[in-house]
Amino acid sequence: MSLLSSNVVNYLVWRYLQEAGFGNAALQLSRCWLRDPETLPFAPNVEPHTLIRILQDGMCFDQLQAEATTTDPRYRFGPNHGQPYSARNGALLTLDKGIPAHELAAEANGAVQEPPPKKTLKRKKAKQPNGVEPRPEPPETNGDAMDVEQNGLAHAANSVRAESDAAGSDAESPTVAEIPLSTLSIGQDAEIQTEVTADLARETIFVPRSKELGSVVQHTSWGPAGTPVLLAAGKSVLQIHFVDKDAPSEHTPPVRTGDIFLPVENFAITALCWQSSAEITVSAREECSNEIGERMMINKLIKLIDGGSNSHVISSTAGLVNTLRWNADKEFLLSISTDGEKGSIKVWKNDSDSIPAWTEFTDTAIFDALWISDTAFVVCGIELFKIYEIGDTLTTQRTLDTQVTWESVKFDPSSGIIAALGVEGQASYLGLLHPNDSINLQTHDYPDQYPTDLDFRLRTATNTLTNGSSMPSVLLATCSMSGAVRIWDANEPFKAIKRLPTTDDTQALKIAFSPDGSLLAAAGPDALTVWDVEKREVPLACWRAKDWTSDKWDAGVDGEFSLGWDSDSSRLSIALGNQVCILPC
Template sequence: MAETLSSNVVNYIVWRYLQESGFGNAALQLSRCWIRDPETLPFAESTEPHTLIRLLQDGMCFDQLQAEACNTEPRYRFGDDHGRPYSVRNGALLTLDKGIPAHELATEAGGAVQEPPPKKGVKRKKAKPTNGVEPRPEPEVNGDAMEIEQNGATHVTNSVRAESEAMGSEAESATVAEIPISTLSIGHDAEIQTEVVADLTPATIFVPRPQDLGSVVNFTSWGPSESPVLIAAGVSLLQVHLVDKEAHKGAADVHLSVNSFAITALCWHSHGEMTVSAREQCFNEVGEKIMKDKLIKLIDGGENSQVISSQAGLVNTLRWNADKELLLSISTDGEKGSIKIWKNASDAIPAWTEFTNTAILDALWISESAFVVCGIRLFKIYEVNETLTTQRTLATQITWDAMRYDPSSGIIAAIGMDDLTSCLGILHPNDSTNLQTHIYPDQYLTDLDFRVRTTTTNALTNGSSVPPVLLATSSMAETVRIWDANEPFKCLKKLPTTDGAQAFKIAFSPDGQLLAAAGPDAVTVWDVERREVPVASWRAKDWASDKWDPSKDGEFSLGWDPDSSRLSIALGNQIAIIPIPR
């Protein structure tokens, strides 16, 4: 396992780099803000010269090798033009290239940093060297990669500062107590020293667990912006939860005309209407257990309901087409997939029906009249007009588990498995007959999500005039990847999760500004436009098991509320609401 750097180690190698490069004033200021004599640290003697440069250069090499192995672009690019040399040599200035601690040179200089050389036209007394260091000869090139300029000229690295660097006055240098504490932590271990990660755990709101011990939450769904309630559904459970920014205000059970039921799918129509699929357990006259599947429409916020059909089968997916007011249901009939489309809630029989040779695992509307389905060796697009017709059939041998659609670009992304290998798929409108597939570089791909494109979410252009279509994917390998779906399969970022926790689900906030990845043990939130370090994290271990038990069995779910201010996670019969400070 790789060694974790502490803030003292990071500060020290930065301090040494400043000395070796001749930035004496900067090294002196860092030591005053951090520790008076860095050379007294236990590891100082074993730290070789130019450690920071070598660490960075090794990281660049590793990044290039990883990009080649994963067939992606390197994360770090600085271009061919690095600007003018960062400093100009002047041997009369305070220099620390021999590794003399900054505080010792400052003591020899009477606590003051020497002034820079006078400009032409200004009369100034010639200052005598106060530190006993005479102007040095030209240094030897040490061979480090960062000392060679792009044109092949040798870059001298031992001067104090660039001509434009400001020098502190004698009074400022002597007033040590007034210098604020550095943003680098003092003596605290941390992988990232300069970025604050908000702790979301203390503000968590826990929804009271159902009184029925057999109730299980299989999934949750936030209502539309007009009705920001949280629906919890599963085994013997269909509840509407009212949660404000500070507390759980209560829950209302939705009364269905079924007993001993399990909700297998649901979808919102509007702020007061939704459809659910309920599997009811019944017994016939001789005591044999039988299962009945019903589509039920809930109206008036769930206060009333009506059965649409008892012929939909075991439904695993429901999708609502608001433009044409069509309800798409996907079910399994034996080993085959079944597609049914309903025009009116009062119709007991679907308007269109179609079957596939293998099971369907997910479906999405991609226009007013077209939808896509995926499943076992299945990827197919249908068109609904007067009849239900096949628009395209994409050849594939992969079992596709889940899909997402980006309406701004027309791109469809999917995740699946080929035997034991995780795969990422992209169907781009510029190549609409070719389902492009990519072996996922991390183990066990779990979820995906597109970021909604807004006027404020376009910073990650990577120098291109075309903004990327951001696609996030999660896996069990403790990392999240950000892809540009417009350039399959270009990985833009690789983000580590909180404490290396597994991410079961991933979701961009509705406003497109934040990305959340979550599993039973932890939640990680990033602002992908601004930094790769998380902006916030949540840990299950900070709570007792009566509040949140990550070892419970069941489906894990993650969701954002409509205004992007709260996250919900659910597992077993547990639901937690996590406010997100904005």
């Protein structure tokens, strides 16, 4: 599907103005935009009356869509369009043969006057990515109101004409032939895109790398609301990064980094979670040697308090923890660990206790877990999809029958829908568990190769959409290594709403909606892409690793890739290996 850029939209309007007889308006547009629009590379491919045909196609499609869905058309202008103006074919200002408007103005012997200069601040000219110089600020005009009659005749209401383009009677003026409607071949309407995609490269802030030998960042996590810091953890690294939103001075670095002390040595952080703005729980795996030189691995669950200045060990028997989840309402800490081929579930009611309040084991490994209520949580893994309930004891609320290995799971609290990504053999699946059918895990063959991540959009008062019925849409985003992002309505399994290509079709390993639900980001080692999924399919912004030398960002480094939004949806972080960078949005 070909989307419209601002150059294409401007060119179509420029051509329409000439074809409809408004040469002076076309000339004004070319002065404010591009002196010779016919030099644009796509110009030879544009047929006469293209803009009219696009608009008529849109009107016809809107009518067909309304009939198919038994709803009212979105675009209704009523039967009375005002007094029509005949399209003039003046020799001076109207283009018939593709002659640029500024050349016609020269032939008009000064009939068209230059607009008065507008007082603006002088700015250094900069080349746009497409090589076209940016257009200056347009002069203030009345703005011709353009209309298209139902019979295809173009006219303008209350238009301001050039002095040389005197109004004539309808009998004197030749009319434009009726324009036939072109055949609709599109499956859905695409929003016209006139904005450019912002490049975030200039705003990149690179976090200083840890100086510890062999350090590797494996987890990043922004602090909760009111705590604008980024926590980076992994092998031999546990750091807090404070990034100043204001422009730093010459003497103030953009990033201030502090190491968090742990009562262990030669460690690797395997999981972490925020409990509050000043409390963090981490699982640390310490490598040490006994008295005869044998290497040993000791796993400890550690709570950091007072902003990381103090700590205490919760447990030394939690095992190799791969997931930590905090339940703020009940102040429960959920840990998931592996014990050989089996999974281990432990829930701490009081972090001062060394023994968990509830413990359960599964026959297969657990890969992910989430709280879905004050007292219930879901776990998924190898042929495993279970929901547990905490009461006097830890009980199994539901066991979903499945042969799929579910690798990641997400929950939408507003709808109660659970979504998961999994594999079985060479096939990949998207799974949905809807509260209206809570005993059946619905699965769908994933349409792209190697899906990697998923995320629900947080529903707010400003982004609650309906899906054509009384049910609100529940937006679920998924990404894959094939370079495609898909948006689904989880309330209508498995209704795909959009397919969004990533920047340069690069692989996307992580995806995340901003906390306010307004933006969607997908990223991999090579590029990051940001969309406003409600307003446009073309990205709002992008970032490319190739814009930087390898000492700044090396996309070929091995390691876990991570992506995250800060709590106020204004910044993104990405990390790979020992590299962390922050991108203001």
